[in-house]
Every structure is written in structure tokens, then in C-alpha cells.
Amino acid sequence: MIHVDQLTKQYGPTLAVDRISFDVARGEIVGFLGPNGAGKTTTMRILTCYMPATSGTASIAGHDVFRDSLSVRRHVGYLPEGVPLYQEMRVEEYLRHRAWIKRVPAADRARRVEYVMERCDLKAMRRRLIGSLSKGYRQRVGLAEALVHDPPVLILDEPTIGLDPNQIRHVRALIRDLGNDHTILLSTHILPEVEMVCKRVIIINGGRVVFQESLDTIAAQRAGGTRLVVELRAPAANAVAVVKDVPGVLHVVADNAQPVVRLDVEVKPGADVREEVFQRAVRNGWTLRELRTEQPSLEDIFVRLTAKEEA
Amino acid sequence: MRNIPALTWREINATFFSPLAYVVLTLYLFFSGFFFYLILDASRQATMTGLMGILTFLFLVSIPLLTMRLMSEEYRSGTIESLMTAPITDAEVILGKYFGSMIFFIFMLLPTLLYVVILKRFGNPDLGPIFASYLGLLLMGAMFIALGLFCSTLTRNQIVAGVLGIVSLLIIWVLGAVGERMTGDFAPIVRYIGTQQHVQSFSSGRIAFRDAFYFLSFAAFWLFLSVRVLESKRWR
Numbered sequence A: 001m002i003h004v005d006q007l008t009k010q011y012g013p014t015l016a017v018d019r020i021s022f023d024v025a026r027g028e029i030v031g032f033l034g035p036n037g038a039g040k041t042t043t044m045r046i047l048t049c050y051m052p053a054t055s056g057t058a059s060i061a062g063h064d065v066f067r068d069s070l071s072v073r074r075h076v077g078y079l080p081e082g083v084p085l086y087q088e089m090r091v092e093e094y095l096r097h098r099a100w101i102k103r104v105p106a107a108d109r110a111r112r113v114e115y116v117m118e119r120c121d122l123k124a125m126r127r128r129l130i131g132s133l134s135k136g137y138r139q140r141v142g143l144a145e146a147l148v149h150d151p152p153v154l155i156l157d158e159p160t161i162g163l164d165p166n167q168i169r170h171v172r173a174l175i176r177d178l179g180n181d182h183t184i185l186l187s188t189h190i191l192p193e194v195e196m197v198c199k200r201v202i203i204i205n206g207g208r209v210v211f212q213e214s215l216d217t218i219a220a221q222r223a224g225g226t227r228l229v230v231e232l233r234a235p236a237a238n239a240v241a242v243v244k245d246v247p248g249v250l251h252v253v254a255d256n257a258q259p260v261v262r263l264d265v266e267v268k269p270g271a272d273v274r275e276e277v278f279q280r281a282v283r284n285g286w287t288l289r290e291l292r293t294e295q296p297s298l299e300d301i302f303v304r305l306t307a308k309e310e311a
Numbered sequence B: 001m002r003n004i005p006a007l008t009w010r011e012i013n014a015t016f017f018s019p020l021a022y023v024v025l026t027l028y029l030f031f032s033g034f035f036f037y038l039i040l041d042a043s044r045q046a047t048m049t050g051l052m053g054i055l056t057f058l059f060l061v062s063i064p065l066l067t068m069r070l071m072s073e074e075y076r077s078g079t080i081e082s083l084m085t086a087p088i089t090d091a092e093v094i095l096g097k098y099f100g101s102m103i104f105f106i107f108m109l110l111p112t113l114l115y116v117v118i119l120k121r122f123g124n125p126d127l128g129p130i131f132a133s134y135l136g137l138l139l140m141g142a143m144f145i146a147l148g149l150f151c152s153t154l155t156r157n158q159i160v161a162g163v164l165g166i167v168s169l170l171i172i173w174v175l176g177a178v179g180e181r182m183t184g185d186f187a188p189i190v191r192y193i194g195t196q197q198h199v200q201s202f203s204s205g206r207i208a209f210r211d212a213f214y215f216l217s218f219a220a221f222w223l224f225l226s227v228r229v230l231e232s233k234r235w236r
């Protein structure tokens, strides 16, 4: 649905996006992550035809963003970062205006506007001037605007920023729900949100894609654990030797405390060595006080991939 | 071009919402009424020729004040991003705004018809030149608005756009007089570019294709440049 190939954007001397390639399949909800200044907004602006790329190509629903930009724009609902809106218009009036511009047939306009106001919890605010709304409500107007022409693709730049916890939940549920019949690319800095909402993540840093994986795969890797914490009542040196011998264990570090030793065990990805560790402890007559997998969260992955380059 | 009505509608709404539009409208009505009285009182003639000169000058100042908001405000508030990612062409954006301002301009002209009614009631004015004058004002407005809009596409700062508009209009206004005093091959060109003689031609009751063409071609020229500038804004 979204196809990005070797996309590059240069602002004068600044290389904001550097040969990015990725795909988003129909019906997927993809989280687009990266530290500040990574190039998320820039990529989204290219995809929504706000600005052309310096080089590379991108297409949405089969339409090239540069050559066939009007078709792309008809297929995309876009929530820009910072949610720019006409302050002097009223909520309903604004949504109707945008529906008109986006070619929602006149007969359906009122119904569509009613529907998106319902979905975004805006009905009570329909007569309010947008300029007098709180940040969270403006955010919702922006989201309603993106939805108003029922586009197959949604591109949302930080959709939950500035919302209260109830609304964050509400919007997440809404996005998840929209995922049933829309393809969604969303950027955010809230990592648990990605885990709750998205099917896949793309992490970019310094304008390059540094990580791309489905959340199912991440979760599966986690279940096996890549790190194991073991606490045993045993002599440290013996314990290290025995655990190191277990197939699948890559590396063991002990804290050398007496009489209880704590081992930090690195395991081959995908391997599950917990039961074997337990068996060996029993065979040696050691008391097993703790055995748990340390799960690398999305946050760990994010920090590992994006903090490294800055250092 | 199907999206122009939606854009024009929003533009008219925004104009009627902006306090500046009312300030400009009030001052303009006050001065035009004031001068109508002064001229009539002094000349005792049932013509509009004197007033047309005044109106032209008032529009020269007030049109840039009305058009300076058009694009600059979109740039400043960031709404340009929703506008330029909507399924509308850049030309539609410009024309939508242009027609919005044209309609407001016509709305500004309407109250002056009252003066015609007054003249008709108490005198016996020649309606031919008055009709020609109105046509001239309309065409002149079409050009002034296009130039004002062009100035607004250049900058996110409304004040800069407004000042630039007024200064440019003044310059092309005086070019006619400059042309009169010039000699050489360029003199006729400079005279042609100057606005003054074309306006005067209308207010003396002559409807000449040459003058209509002057206003319409320049309006088209500034609109074309506006679209070009807007397009170039994408390539930052």
C-alpha cells in the first residue's frame, strides 16, 4: 500500500532522510519511530506530497507521490505534526469545509462529518471555535479531518501527543479499530503505545532505517529470552562452569558473592535454556533462588540502536 | 478547477471574520463618502469623475491590506501544510483565494452605488461614463488584488506583504507620469505599464479593449507568478 524506495531528502546541506526504503502492506498498522530529528516528519511530508524528495521514489496505493500527486492525496488522510487548523472556524464548519475540498459528495458530507465527530468524541464541541479549543481537542479535530474522506491510508504524525490519559486510550483504541480497514503509518515517541497498537515497527535514526521488525517476531524472541538472571546458593566458580556448559548459553557473568551467587547469562536468540539450568542446579544439589528471563523491551532495542550513533 | 468554490467560500468567511477587513471597510467608506461630498460641494456637477480618482487611490492602499493575509497567514500558522496535502492543485489554491478577495472587493464597491442614486435623484448625470468608470474600477481591482496576492505568496510576514503590495502599486501608478516625461524607445512601454492612464480612460467614459486588456493581462500575469511561487515553496 505504501512503497518507499531509496528516498532521500536534503535541506540545503542537511541530509534529513538518507536512502530510506520500506513497505507497508494493506491493513497494516506500522509504528514509525526514531529520536528527534531522525527524519520522521520529513518522510511523512514526502509521502503526503507536501514536498518532493531529493531523490528516490515513493508510492501510495500504486500512485507515485511525485507524478500522480493528486491521486495520492485523495487516498491519504494526514495528521500533520502540530495539527495546523483554521482558528477562526467552528469545528463542524471546518470539517465540512475539508470534506468539500476532499471531494466527499455533497449528499454524504453531513453524514461523514457527523460520523467522524462521533468517532473522535467531538459532538459536544461542534459549535466551538477551533481557536478556543484545548490542545487535546484540537488534536481530535485534526484526526477527524484526516478521516473525513474515508481514505484507505492514514499517515499520522504523533497522533496522541498532548492528550490526557483517557483520551490516549480512546485514540489508541480508535487507531486499532481503524486498522481493520485502513493502512496506517504513525509516528510516536511513546513506545508502549507502539506495542499496543502496531503490528510492525520501523526505527529510523539519522535519516536511515536501522530496524524493521514485526512485533510478533520481537515478542517471540523475547519469549525465549536473550538474557537470563539466575540466583543460586552455590560456589561462584562452579556455578559459572556448569551454566556455561548448557547448550545455547553464550556468556556468563557472576557477581562472585557468597554464599549466594547471581549469574547474568546471555543466551543465543531463540534458545530457551531455563529448564536445563534448573535440572543442572538440582543435580549439583544447589538451591535455585531465582530464574527469570530478562526481556529486551522495544525501549531497549530503541535505545541500543539510536543512542549508539550519538555517542 | 472544481475545488475553487470551496476555497473561495472559506476565504470569504475568513475575511468577514478578520477585524482588519472591517477597519479597512469603515475607513474606506468614510473617506469615499467624505470626498464625494467635498467634490460635489465644490464642483456642483453631477458626475463621478472626481470621485473615481479618489476611489482608485483608496483601493491602492486598502487592497494590499486585504490581500496581505491571504497566503502569509497560511504560511505562518502552518495551515499551508493541510492545504497543500489536500487533493487540490496549487492553481486552485491561488484562484480560490483570488475569487474570495474579488467578491469582497465587489462587496466594497456596492455602497458607492448609493452615490449614483443620489446624483440621479438631485441632478441629471450622464450614466454612460459612470458605467464605464465602474467597469474600470472592477478591472483595476482585478489587477490590484492579483498583485497583492502575489506579494502575500512571497512571505510569511503579513506586514511585509502589505507594505510590498502598496509600494508596488504606487510604483506602477506613477510609471504613467514617469513615461510622460521620458523620451526614447522605452517611453511608450513605461507609459503603457503605468496604471493611471488606463483608469482615466475608463472614467472619461471610454471603454477601450486596449485598457481592459492591460488590466486583465496583468492580473493573469501576477496570478501565474503566484502559482509559480507557491509551487516553488515545496522545493525547500
Ligand SMILES: Nc1ncnc2c1ncn2[C@@H]1O[C@H](COP(=O)(O)OP(=O)(O)OP(=O)(O)O)[C@@H](O)[C@H]1O
Pocket (backbone or CB within 6 Å): A011, A014, A015, A016, A034, A035, A036, A037, A038, A039, A040, A041, A042, A043, A081, B236
Ligand atoms: N524546513 C526545514 N528546513 C531545514 N531543515 C529541516 C527542515 N525541516 C526539518 N529539517 C531537518 O531535517 C531533519 C529531520 O527533521 P524531522 O522534522 O523530519 O525529524 P523528526 O524525526 O520528525 O523529529 P521529531 O521527533 O522531533 O518530530 C532535522 O535535522 C531537521 O533539523
Ligand SMILES: [Mg+2]
Pocket (backbone or CB within 6 Å): A040, A041, A042, A081, A157
Ligand atoms: Mg517530527
